Structures are given as C-alpha cells and as structure tokens.
Amino acid sequence: xxxxxxxxxxxxxxxxxxxxxxxxxxxxxxxxxxxxxxxxxxxxxxxxxxxxxxxxxxxxxxxxxxxxxxxxxxxxxxxxxxxxxxxxxxxxxxxxxxxxxxxxxxxxxxxxxxxxxxxxxxxxxxxxxxxxxxxxxxxxxxxxxxxxxxxxxxxxxxxxx
Amino acid sequence: xxxxxxxxxxxxxxxxxxxxxxxxxxxxxxxxxxxxxxxxxxxxxxxxxxxxxxxxxxxxxxxxxxxxxxxxxxxxxxxxxxxxxxxxxxxxxxxxxxxxxxxxxxxxxxxxxxxxxxxxxxxxxxxxxxxxxxxxxxxxxxxxxxxxxxxxxxxxxxxxxxxxxxxxxxxxxxxxxxxxxxxxxxxxxxxxxxxxxxxxxxxxxxxxxxxxxxxxxxxxxxxxxxxxxxxxxxxxxxxxxxxxxxxxxxxxxxxxxxxxxxxxxxxxxxxxxxxxxxxxxxxxxxxxxxxxxxxxxxxxxxxxxxxxxxxxxxxxxxxxxxxxxxxxxxxxxxxxxxxxxxxxxxxxxxxxxxxxxxxxxxxxxxxxxxxxxxxxxxxxxxxxxxxxxxxxxxxxxxxxxxxxxxxxxxxxxxxxxxxxxxxxxxxxxxxxxxxxxxxxxxxxxxxxxxxxxxxxxxxxxxxxxxxxxxxxxxxxxxxxxxxxxxxxxxxxxxxxxxxxxxxxxxxxxxxxxxxxxxxxxxxxxxxxxxxxxxxxxxxxxxxxxxxxxxxxxxxxxxxxxxxxxxxxxxxxxxxxxxxxxxxxxxxxxxxxxxxxxxxxxxxxxxxxxxxxxxxxxxxxxxxxxxxxxxxxxxxxxxxxxxx
Numbered sequence: 001x002x003x004x005x006x007x008x009x010x011x012x013x014x015x016x017x018x019x020x021x022x023x024x025x026x027x028x029x030x031x032x033x034x035x036x037x038x039x040x041x042x043x044x045x046x047x048x049x050x051x052x053x054x055x056x057x058x059x060x061x062x063x064x065x066x067x068x069x070x071x072x073x074x075x076x077x078x079x080x081x082x083x084x085x086x087x088x089x090x091x092x093x094x095x096x097x098x099x100x101x102x103x104x105x106x107x108x109x110x111x112x113x114x115x116x117x118x119x120x121x122x123x124x125x126x127x128x129x130x131x132x133x134x135x136x137x138x139x140x141x142x143x144x145x146x147x148x149x150x151x152x153x154x155x156x157x158x159x160x161x
Numbered sequence: 162x163x164x165x166x167x168x169x170x171x172x173x174x175x176x177x178x179x180x181x182x183x184x185x186x187x188x189x190x191x192x193x194x195x196x197x198x199x200x201x202x203x204x205x206x207x208x209x210x211x212x213x214x215x216x217x218x219x220x221x222x223x224x225x226x227x228x229x230x231x232x233x234x235x236x237x238x239x240x241x242x243x244x245x246x247x248x249x250x251x252x253x254x255x256x257x258x259x260x261x262x263x264x265x266x267x268x269x270x271x272x273x274x275x276x277x278x279x280x281x282x283x284x285x286x287x288x289x290x291x292x293x294x295x296x297x298x299x300x301x302x303x304x305x306x307x308x309x310x311x312x313x314x315x316x317x318x319x320x321x322x323x324x325x326x327x328x329x330x331x332x333x334x335x336x337x338x339x340x341x342x343x344x345x346x347x348x349x350x351x352x353x354x355x356x357x358x359x360x361x362x363x364x365x366x367x368x369x370x371x372x373x374x375x376x377x378x379x380x381x382x383x384x385x386x387x388x389x390x391x392x393x394x395x396x397x398x399x400x401x402x403x404x405x406x407x408x409x410x411x412x413x414x415x416x417x418x419x420x421x422x423x424x425x426x427x428x429x430x431x432x433x434x435x436x437x438x439x440x441x442x443x444x445x446x447x448x449x450x451x452x453x454x455x456x457x458x459x460x461x462x463x464x465x466x467x468x469x470x471x472x473x474x475x476x477x478x479x480x481x482x483x484x485x486x487x488x489x490x491x492x493x494x495x496x497x498x499x500x501x502x503x504x505x506x507x508x509x510x511x512x513x514x515x516x517x518x519x520x521x522x523x524x525x526x527x528x529x530x531x532x533x534x535x536x537x538x539x540x541x542x543x544x545x546x547x548x549x550x551x552x553x554x555x556x557x558x559x560x561x562x563x564x565x566x567x568x569x570x571x572x573x574x575x576x577x578x579x580x581x582x583x584x585x586x587x588x589x590x591x592x593x594x595x596x597x598x599x600x601x602x603x604x605x606x607x608x609x610x611x612x613x614x615x616x617x618x619x620x621x622x623x624x625x626x627x628x629x630x631x632x633x634x635x636x637x638x639x640x641x642x643x644x645x646x647x648x649x650x651x652x653x654x655x656x657x658x659x660x661x662x663x664x665x666x667x668x669x670x671x672x673x674x675x676x677x678x679x680x681x682x683x684x685x686x687x688x689x690x691x692x693x694x695x696x697x698x699x700x701x702x703x704x705x706x707x708x709x710x711x712x713x714x715x716x717x718x719x720x721x722x723x724x725x726x727x728x729x730x731x732x733x734x735x736x737x738x739x740x741x742x743x744x745x746x747x748x749x750x751x752x753x754x755x756x757x758x759x760x761x762x763x764x765x766x767x768x769x770x771x772x773x774x775x776x777x778x779x780x781x782x783x784x785x786x787x788x789x790x791x792x793x794x795x796x797x798x799x800x801x802x803x804x
Contacts, residue, residue: 029480032463036422039359069752070482070639072464073422089384090579090615091541093629099766103744106764127466127633129423130387131198132541133236144201150742 010048016041017052028059031067035074044075080115080122082160084108085139089128092135095147100136101125103150107157120160166442168450170328176441180320188265189225192308193254194241196232196391197426203256204240211242218263225267227727229316231395231430234549235295235711238278243290243308250290251276257468280569281545298565299529303511304388304537304551308396312430315411315437318398324443326514330406331451339410341364341395346521347533352378352469352506353581353610354686355532355599361503364493366411369499373413376478376497376504377404378425379420380462383582384633386613388537388549389507391418396511397434401457403513405443408455411503414458416457417478422464459679466583466637470685471504472496473639483662484639485685493763506611528554532598532609532680535791540566542615543573546726554595559593562616573618576717579702583611583637584690586697587623606697608690622719623702625752630694638687645688648679652695662721664710669699706773714785721765724784728769730755730792732779739769741781753798757791778795 020037024030034057038049045068053059068074088103101112110116110123131137134146140156148156167173171679193199193208208229215221217250235241238252241260249272251262258276265271277286278293287293318324330339344359365373381389384566393400404416408763418435420428433761435457438444460478467473469588474700475496477483484632496502512534516524525533532554538561540546545567552561563567569575577587588595595601599609617626634648652675655668683689699706708714715723728748733755740748740756747762748769756779760771773780 027480029478031462031480032477033480036461045411052255066482067463067480070465071462074463088633090613091385091547092628093384094542094615094617094621096767099768102764103766103768104759106745106766126423127382127637128384128387129235130381130390131201132385132387132539133198133239133543134201137201146201149746149772153744 013048013052015044017049017056021053021056026057028057032071033056034084035064035068039074044078046078068102077115078119080119082121082141083124083139084121085124085126086096086112087127087129087131087135088125089132089135091128091132093138095096095135097136100138100147104138104153107150107153121157149155165732166440168442168447168581170332170449171499173328173449177319177322177325177527177688180316184320189247189265190228191225191262192228192230192243192245194231194233194235194239194243194308195229196236196239196394197237197387198232199239199241199424202239202253204254204456205253206256207240207242207259210256214259214263215267215338218268220263220267228311230310231312232391232549233308233502234301234391234551235293235546236549237545237547241274245309246347248291250278250287250288250293252278263450276302294567295548295550295565296311296561298552299550300535300553301551302515302527302721303508304392304549306399307391310396312395312397313433315398315434315441317398318485322518323398324402324513326517327402327405327441327443328449330409330517331449331453334681335520336366336412337411339406339517342521343410343516346524347511348512348516348524349532349599351508351512351536351611352507352542353383353584355609358505358509360405361505362411364491365413365501365503368494370495370500371480372415372500373411374497374500374502374712375391375404375408375411375413376473376474377416377418377507378469378504379418379424379431379507380474381421381424381477381507382466382637384612385541385579385615386539386582386611388612390421390424390427390712391423391549392507392537393512394430395774397427397431398438399511399514401431401434401438402443403510404457405455406450407503407505407510407514407515409453411501413503414454414456416455417460417497418457418475419460419462419468419478422462428459428461435459450615462526465639466633467685467687470687472685474504476501481640484641485686485687485782504549508612520642529596529601531596536597536609536612537596538612538614540614540616543569543618543621544616545570552596555596557594557596558588559612562593566616569618571618573620574618576619576621577617577623579607579615579617579626579694580613581608581693583609583633584686584693585610585613586693587617587701588697589701606693606700608693620717620719622660622715622717623698623705624656624659624715625717625719627695627698628653628660631656631691634687634691638691641765642682642684642688644679644682645691647685648675648683648688649691651675652692656695659706659709660715660720662709662713662720664706666710669703669706670711672699674801710787712785716784718782720784724765724782725760725788726758726763726765726767726769727781727783727788728756728758729779729781730757730796732777734777734779735798736774738772738774742768744768754793755796755798760788 115122242251348358349355415698463523471488576673640646770780
C-alpha cells in the first residue's frame with residue numbers, strides 16, 4: 001500500500017515536471033523559470049521534484065540544488081497554508097515594520113521563515129513590495145494590509161484556518 | 162483593433178489615424194489608477210463598479226470611456242481617479258462614491274467637493290490634478306504618459322504617437338546616427354551607476370562577436386524604490402520601443418527583459434505588450450518592413466538583490482546562479498554567453514524614444530551640466546506625499562521633500578534623507594539645498610542610485626539605519642568574495658552590539674577600518690558600496706554612535722534594547738486603549754485602574770506609545786535613564802473634571 005501511494009505520488013511529480021519543462025522546450029537555460037513554475041505549483045520544492053527536474057533536463061542535481069538554494073523565491077521546506085509576508089523595505093522600516101514583525105511574531109509564536117506545527121502559518125519577510133505609500137505593509141495570502149492594528153491582525157489570523 | 166502585421170511606415174500612420182478617428186477627445190474619459198498601491202486600496206473594485214455604473218446609468222459608449230491605467234504616482238492618496246478632459250482628480254475613492262461620480266461628474270460635469278485632494282498646508286480642496294503641489298512642481302516627460310494609457314492596450318500607446326520614434330529610427334536614420342543622437346544627448350544610466358548610455362551602446366556595437374544582446378534591467382531590488390516597476394507596469398510599450406531602437410543602434414537581434422520576481426503585474430503586462438508588439442510587427446522579422454529583425458524574451462527573477470548587478474543578471478538569464486563575475490572585460494563586450502551584451506535600466510530605455518523624437522538638444526537642455534534630463538524618484542518614508550515624482554536634474558533636495566513631498570508628517574523634525582538604496586548614504590539637514598544630480602550626491606558620500614529617496618524624521622535612529630542596511634546587504638551578499646562576505650558579517654555584529662547597548666570603545670574605528678578594506682577589495686559594486694550607509698551615518702551623526710556606546714542611550718528612542726516604555730501614572734486616565742492593543746498583554750490595570758507595563762512581558766513594539774491619545778500622552782519612552790517604579794497595584798484614577 002505504501003509503495004503504491006508513493007508510486008502514485010512520484011507519477012504526479014513526474015507529470016508536473018514534464019509539463020513545466022515542456023513549456024520551455026526542455027531548454028537548460030530556462031532552469032530558473034521552470035523551478036519558479038514548480039514552486040508556484042507546489043508551494044515548495046521537494047527532493048523528489050528537484051530530482052525529477054535534474055533527470056528530465058539532464059542537468060546535474062548539484063546544479064539544480066545550487067539554484068534552488070541560492071534564490072529567495074524557492075523554498076526547500078514545506079510551507080504553511082497561509083503565507084504571511086512582512087515587508088522590510090526601507091520605507092516600511094522607517095515607518096515601523098520591525099515593530100510590526102515583532103508583534104506578528106509574538107502573536108503567532110513564530111520566527112521569520114518558521115512554519116507553525118499545524119502547517120497553518122508560515123511567517124516570511126520580504127524586501128520591498130513597491131507599495132511604500134502604505135507602509136508598514138503585511139501581505140497575508142496575497143491580500144495587502146496597510147499598518148494593521150493589533151486587533152485587526154487578530155481578526156485576520158483568526159479567519160485564516 | 163485590427164490585428165494586422167504592419168509592414169511599412171505608411172501602414173503604421175494609417176493605423177494611428179484609424180485609432181484616433183475612433184476616439185473623441187471631447188468625450189469625458191475617466192481613468193482609474195491600477196498600480197500596485199492603488200490596487201491594494203481597492204482600485205480594481207472601484208474600476209469594476211465604475212464600468213457597471215456607467216452601463217447602469219446609460220452612459221456607456223455614448224458619452225464616456227472608462228480606462229484602467231498604470232501608476233499615476235500619487236500613491237499616498239489611492240485609489241486615484243482622474244476625469245479628462247477637465248483633469249478633475251478624485252482621491253481615496255471608495256466603492257460607495259462611484260454612483261455619484263458617474264451621475265454628477267460624468268453626466269453633468271459637476272465636481273464632487275469632498276473627493277478632491279485637500280492641501281494639508283492651506284486646507285483648500287484642489288480640483289485639477291496639475292494644480293496639486295505634488296504634480297505642479299514635477300516635469301513628467303517619461304512617467305507622464307502612464308495616466309493616459311491602459312498598459313494592456315497597444316492602441317492607447319499608438320494613439321499618443323507610440324512607435325513613431327521607432328519608425329523614424331528605422332527609416333530616417335542609420336544605426337550610427339541613432340547612436341550619435343543618444344551620445345549627444347548625454348543620457349546617463351538611470352539604474353544607479355550613471356554611466357553614459359551612448360558610450361555603453363558604442364562599446365557593444367564595436368565589440369567583436371555575434372549575436373549581440375540588448376537587455377532591460379527591471380530587477381529593481383533597492384528597497385524603497387519602485388519607479389521601474391511602475392514604468393514597466395504602466396507603460397511597457399514605452400520601454401519596449403526604447404529597447405528596439407537601442408537594438409537597432411547596436412545591431413542586436415535578440416533581447417531580454419529581466420523582471421524581478423516580486424513584481425507579478427509588471428511581468429504580466431510585459432508579456433502582453435510583447436505579444437501585441439509582435440502581432441503588429443514591431444517585433445519579429447523585418448520590423449515595419451525595414452529588414453531589421455529583433456525578438457524579445459522575458460525572464461522572471463527568482464529573488465536575489467545582487468542579480469541586479471549586470472554580470473550577475475546575465476548569469477541568471479543563462480539559467481545559472483546570479484553571482485557577479487570579475488569584470489576584467491566589461492559585460493558590454495562579453496556578457497551573456499560571452500557575447501557583447503548591452504544592459505540598461507528600465508528608465509534609461511524609456512528615455513530613448515523621447516530623445517529620438519524630440520532630439521538630443523531637447524534632452525540636454527534639461528538638467529545640470531553633468532546630468533541631463535529628468536529622474537524619477539520614489540519619495541517614501543516619513544513624508545506627507547509618498548509617491549513617484551519625476552523632476553529635472555538639479556532640483557534641490559529641499560524642493561523635492563518640502564515643495565513636492567509636502568514635508569514631514571505630524572510636525573516632526575526632519576533628520577536625514579537616505580538616497581541610493583543600500584549602496585547609498587544618508588544626507589543630513591545642512592545639505593538639503595544640494596542640487597540632485599549624479600555628481601553632487603556622490604560628493605556627499607551618498608549616490609543617486611535608482612532614485613529611492615527615504616525621508617527620516619527625529620524618531621529614526623541612525624545607528625539602527627546603518628545596521629538595517631548592513632544586515633540587508635549581509636543577507637544579499639552572494640558570498641563569493643571574502644571582503645564583502647566577512648566584512649559585512651563583522652559590521653553587522655558590531656552595529657548590532659552598539660544598538661543593543663553592548664558597544665565598546667574602538668568600535669567606531671573598527672567600522673571605518675573594515676569599510677576601507679571592503680571598498681578596496683570587493684569584487685563587485687555591492688561590496689564596494691555596501692559600507693556607505695555606515696560611513697555616512699558616522700560622518701554626519703557620530704554623536705548618536707557615541708551616545709549608544711558611552712551612555713547606553715538611543716537619542717531617537719528607537720533601539721529596543723536601550724529603550725523602555727513607561728506609563729506616567731499622573732497622566733494615565735485608564736482609558737483601556739493601550740491595554741486592549743498590547744499584543745503580549747503586558748499592560749496591567751483595568752477600567753478606572755491606572756495602567757502599568759510589566760517590563761518582562763513588553764516586546765517594545767511601540768503600540769502603546771502610538772495608540773495613547775495625544776491629549777493624554779501618558780506613555781513615555783525612556784532611554785539612558787533609570788525607569789521610575791510602577792504605581793502601587795490597583796491605583797484608582799482620580800478623575801480631574803477639567804479633562
């Protein structure tokens with residue numbers, strides 16, 4: 001039974017990777033673009049997915065890992081169902097994003113780049129989202145919140161199951 | 162729109178005529194800014210409702226047209242709605258305002274007073290957007306078209322004369338003449354370096370090797386800068402046209418647009434723009450029947466600050482790790498796949514069609530001796546009018562911050578302005594009258610950079626600012642060369658110690674020593690400039706460093722470890738506001754019982770200080786002096802009737 005589900009899962013990976021590499025005609029120069037597509041598909045890049053990419057593109061696995069670990073957009077760990085991104089750009093910094101991060105971190109009991117045990121939340125930081133007029137900004141599942149109060153944050157987190 | 166490939170200038174001009182004949186300049190056009198900031202404030206919903214409401218009130222197609230445009234630059238006041246031809250500007254528009262806008266302004270031409278921008282200085286409402294101080298003092302030659310264009314409609318760009326510079330270049334000028342025109346205009350790279358664009362083009366043109374590449378750098382990593390995103394999002398064809406003209410001048414047939422991963426809308430609009438330009442024949446084989454071929458591919462970045470550096474960006478385009486290379490040979494000669502590669506910033510490319518159309522003399526008539534044309538700045542931080550502003554080079558910092566930016570909010574005192582992003586530096590008040598151009602800012606120890614301008618007030622700690630930038634660079638350093646990797650790590654340690662009250666005698670000198678080595682020995686510009694924020698804060702605010710080290714005091718009361726929060730029992734009215742807002746329940750007391758802070762639980766998030774009503778001002782920040790004891794438990798408030 002275990003092997004069967006495993007096989008099913010690896011089939012799924014293989015198919016997804018085939019689709020991603022196929023849309024770039026298996027061009028090795030497109031490795032970053034392919035990984036970006038897979039990252040947005042799965043939310044993170046597992047060992048199996050990276051091995052598949054290496055095999056299908058005929059690129060050494062070390063090179064795939066080098067890319068996946070270098071760029072900030074890729075996550076090598078599973079992430080929570082809700083992604084919380086606190087902007088740490090200079091404008092937000094000046095307007096109090098360290099304090100905001102502090103508050104969120106205390107409320108969720110998470111440090112940046114940690115995921116809660118129940119896989120509900122992942123806390124991340126980001127360097128400038130380009131909406132400096134609203135700073136400090138926190139993005140919860142692609143919804144932008146400008147300078148949320150403690151009470152507003154409590155509400156946001158409560159509704160995110 | 163006739164989806165037809167254009168194969169001559171005549172066909173382009175016929176198409177332009179046809180597009181213009183379908184437009185009615187006398188008909189009201191209502192535009193909604195849908196840049197990222199306005200979208201966040203709900204501008205897409207406002208636009209949707211507007212379209213519905215126009216249909217509902219029967220104005221559709223007959224008298225008005227609604228348009229979703231790119232960023233107008235007035236981000237603080239979003240969502241921004243502008244009605245042409247009167248140029249009535251409504252700010253902070255809510256969904257519930259939409260029916261009235263349609264019935265009053267669009268149908269009857271009546272202005273809705275309450276939606277107009279209110280000048281914080283005079284208190285007056287301003288109806289027309291050219292009269293708003295933020296716009297009035299600008300010179301929006303590159304950025305100004307954003308507000309007329311739906312970035313997803315190539316016809317909008319063509320209606321404004323788009324691609325006429327391309328046809329002029331291809332049919333009336335030789336590649337060499339195009340190059341000479343750019344050289345003559347003295348256009349300098351807008352991405353930060355300020356390198357003369359024409360000379361860069363010439364280097365690539367004359368370099369041996371085929372194919373040659375032309376690249377748009379939209380990897381805008383500087384925190385606090387977002388003009389490239391707004392241009393790429395709001396007017397992608399303007400950038401694309403510049404790129405094609407540049408490619409023609411340097412004899413390149415393949416180009417790339419590298420877009421930062423954090424900018425999804427910019428990617429989408431660029432992809433759409435490339436597709437439309439291909440359909441019309443502005444890209445592809447024999448552009449407009451000229452025999453010149455050029456194709457463009459978009460590359461999304463994957464989140465690495467250093468990838469904005471030219472050699473690193475080119476590695477990333479090759480699908481490799483975006484690390485800078487030693488530039489024994491410049492990338493203009495040996496870049497992507499060791500071929501000549503000409504990389505320019507978004508704003509630089511966007512200047513090109515203007516120069517071709519209006520001539521080199523026109524551009525060089527604007528600006529200072531060394532820096533020509535305009536520059537778009539993102540004016541952010543502690544300033545009243547946050548937004549994107551385009552001004553002629555040579556304007557002073559004071560004009561930028563006070564005349565356009567409207568000064569510092571809440572009557573606070575200006576402390577410094579940070580320019581040039583993590584590679585730049587801070588500029589204190591005494592230099593506010595410095596004209597902004599590439600050379601003047603460098604002279605002050607800072608730099609123009611990509612145009613991020615972060616205003617800081619008295620609440621910003623300069624040591625903490627230096628620590629922030631150093632740790633930013635520390636995380637973004639690729640680690641390839643030792644001076645940058647280790648130097649930044651050491652600087653971060655020292656600066657963190659100072660901020661935490663663990664600074665020692667000799668720390669300041671150590672910072673200066675390490676900075677010197679980094680400047681001399683780092684591989685790329687990230688390392689050689691990374692110490693600038695530390696050096697300039699030291700240069701202009703040495704006393705703040707000394708207060709941290711010697712007195713264990715943070716003068717701005719911003720450093721957490723050196724600051725405590727205290728509720729003055731004499732002033733507290735037990736109003737429960739801070740009590741309710743404290744995220745860690747560190748505030749004790751209750752209704753009618755004076756509040757006090759349990760210091761062990763306090764995470765110093767500043768919330769209580771911010772929410773305490775100004776008429777009470779009971780919360781105090783204390784740094785460098787002992788904390789007074791809390792009141793006896795359960796102390797009741799004695800209500801003073803006068804209050």
